[in-house]
Amino acid sequence: MKIGKILLALTAVSLLAVPAIAADTLKVGVQAPITGSYANEGQGIDNGVRLLAEQINAKGGVLGKQIEVVTCDDQGTAMAAAICAKDLVNKGVSMVIGSYTSTCAEAAQPTYYKAGVLQTSDGTADSLTEKGYWTFFRNSFPNSAEAAFVANYLVKEKGYQRIVVISDFSTYADGLANATEEAIKELGGNVVSRDKIKADSQNFTPVLTNIKSKNPDAIFFAGYYSDGGLLRAQQKALGIKADFYGGDANDNPDFVKLAGSAAEGAFIVNVPSPDVLPYDIAKSFIADYQKKYGEMPPSIWGLMNIDGMRAIIHGIEQTKSFDTKGVAEYLHGMEPLPGITGPIAFSKDGNREGGAYVVKKIQADGSYANEFVQ
Amino acid sequence: MDIFLQQLANGLTIGSMFALVALGYTMVYGVMKLINFAHGDMVAASAFVGLTIYTQVMGQATSLVAVIAIFLLTALSMAVVGILLERIAYRPLREAPRLSAVVSALGASLVIQNGIMLIWGPRMRIFPELVPQVYWDFGGVVISLIQVIILALSLILMVALYLFVEKTRMGAAIRASSIDQDAARLMGINVNNVIALIFIIGSSLGAVGGLFIGLYYRGITFNMGWQYGLYAFIAAILGGIGNIPGAMLGGMLLGLFNAFIAGYVSSTWADAFTFILLILILIVRPTGILGERVAEKV
Structure with a gap:
């Protein structure tokens, strides 16, 4: 009984202590389908973000702040996505990576826009960048x-x-x-x-x-x-x-x-698959990913999101400020940053620029062979 | 004409899966007057159990013997789970108001669904191609081997169940218990054994249905039980809940209805029409197609 009370008291103290530590971290939100039909992709995004955060933290963090990753599962549904957006904003994130589907990214967009939280998603629906939200950056091609x-x-x-x-x-x-x-x-x-x-x-x-x-x-x-x-x-x-x-x-x-x-x-x-990406930065990141998780990233989409996150952190470092408005202004029209999935640059409406497609034919053993390269 | 026949074949295939699952609902309702909402999730669980038996017990063997063994072992495992479900979630509430048992059923459904997620993970799992992809083309109507197996095995199981219930002493005990449990007990029937038996039969048939879903559609998710459970539930009501031939007929009709609506009207509206059908049945003939009109006991 006594031990229980002591434990309770300790828990209460540690709960009170948490915000004080958290104030010194840069909170990065992940909004992704961790469960549901697209769980495979959602977990790929979450794994990738956590790996990148680990790597940046090991090098001293962003402008001296350590990254803290906060994940919210949007289950691939618009309803859960809207709840996630509120939840992540309440938890004080300054950027959100995701979501995987356009539907979920779109449902969460207005909340991030109103809160001034930067959002980067691989959603390819054109409507995502047609609303004039300065907070939104598409890391894929429309x-x-x-x-x-x-x-x-x-x-x-x-x-x-x-x-x-x-x-x-x-x-x-x-x-x-x-x-x-x-x-x-x-x-x-x-x-x-x-x-x-x-x-x-x-x-x-x-x-x-x-x-x-x-x-x-x-x-x-x-x-x-x-x-x-x-x-x-x-x-x-x-x-x-x-x-x-x-x-x-x-x-x-x-x-x-x-x-x-x-x-x-x-x-x-x-766009080309992760395993054929020609860039050195891609090869080393994918090698680290395999080392940490024991499998290849599920697809290119997780890596696109990682590039979006890298671009935003690049913006913070260049502007030497955590002010999201200033970072967004920098990102719109910045010099192309070498990325895992190719050079990253954004147009004024937050669209990723460039993009080349390939047609791949599935072989008898399930592997891909390039049929046509743009 | 060949489009019509093709939709007919498609409808009968999914209809027989609905029917197998619907039997589980209807048998439990017949004896206990309880909608076993956990049944759909039991069906989903059986697909995962089957997958585990294939990878862990059978060592990924794909021979005919191995496939038969997977079916038998999965049905056996699910029968055990069915007995446990009845013991833990329903038997303690046998004398409680009916609503308590329904709430318990909903709770059991959530426990099983989340249990699947915790054990096998939230990701979609892929069922192996255990039945060779063999197709026959009859003048534009294509029938696959797996469709023939699903249809044939479902019909055999349903006929066997019908004969068991109509012709054997245990079957007579089931029928007596479904008419009046107290009277059946006075006649020397052990109603607890009868209830355990219907959970064994219902869960095993559901297990076969779950394996069919895995074999036919390949992708299985922890939350798929809800969808199939709902369809099977509608099928059971359509045929007359509590009535065994009714569940078979209801399942087949629902499969055909769904295929023809999706084929001729719009696949977008197939689900909506299915529920409109449910509402119409409940208004026009609440006891279902084969259900008897029984005057309420006063």
Whole structure:
């Protein structure tokens, strides 16, 4: 009983003591889907941020302050994302890395904007940078760039005559699919069907059966890998002979595992994969990542977010201040910073500049081979 | 026409999975008048148990014997979990108001769901390709081997269950208990044993359903039980909850309904129409298609 009371008292003292220590740290928030369908990617982001924080802290921190990482699980849903945003702001973070999906990044955006907290996300939906929020920095390349590339590749390079475009209902997927459909039509291509599936519903055969009757020669799926792998498997099971192209969010090892033997011959469109990144900084970071976690980063997306975080910290160091407004002004139009995923620079609206795409073909053993490099 | 037949085949496949899961709901309701909300999560758990048996016990063997062993071992493990569930969550509340048992069922559902997350992690796990990808093309209608297996095995299990309940002494005990537990006890039937038996049967059938989900859709997540549980629950109500052939019919009809709505109307609206169907049944025929209209005892 007595010991219990002492413990209680000690706990109370230590609780009171925490804020005093915390004041000397730079709080970095991670908003990512740690659980749910995209948990693989969310944990990749969290792991990467923690590794980078560790490395920076070992070198003396940022302007003498140690980084403290605070993670909030947004489960890949807009509702949880909005709660996460409030929670992270209340905890006093000065920047937030994430989230993985555009939907979650978008739901959290206004809260960070109002609180003056810098946010960097790999969300590719164009709408993310169309709101005029000075706090938001996209560390990936927008949907419109990918849509233009895909349309040009399908129509001009490959000459497909009957193209089907599929998405789910998320901000990212629907935006990418609409932009792609428009771009294909502008190039004079023929979209025979534009379909939507419900993410996570697993049974896509009813939609695919209808698609089969349209006799397509190419299918472009703009959704996520957790649905894409199944869609590919069910496409093969129904005997639809069209070539399958998955958008950037299909670039995850789970796509191949889900599709099983049907994965062979499917194409994935994305920026280059982590393992083929030519930059020294990429090689050393990925080596450290593998050493710490015993696996490769799940995809390029976690690394894009790490680049976003590196850019913001670079901004803090250059402006010698933790004032987010000043850092944001610096980042808009800064000289390109060498990054893990290539040079990082932002336009005035917070879009990442540059970006080149590759088309990768999945081989019989599940590995990728470059089919086309932009 | 071939589109129609293809949707028919798709609908029957998912329908038979719904039916297997719905049987678990309906049998428990029949005897205990309790909606076992934890059943959907038991189904999800069985997919994970099956995956673990495949990797740890079977050493990733993919032979026919190994697949049969996975089915048997998973059904056995889930039967044990089912008995435990009944002992821990429901038996202490047997005499309590019905609402307490429902709350306990919801609690058990959360415990199992989060238990799966703690043991196997929140990430989607991928089921191995245990059934070879073999397809047959009948003039535009493509049927896969896994679809045939799901349909055939489901029908065999359902017929076996029907015969067991209708033709054996234990089956008669189940039927008697579902009509009146007190009277059944007076006739010398051990109702506790009957309840344990229905949890064994329901959980084993659910386990087969869970393995089918894993084999057919490959990706399994800790929270998928809710979705399949809900569909199976609707299937059980559609057929007439408490009625065993009703659950089979309800599952098949719901699978077909879902496939045709998604195919001919819009996949976006398939779920909405499913719930509209549920509301319509509850208004027009609350006892379901095969359920009997029983006057309320006063």
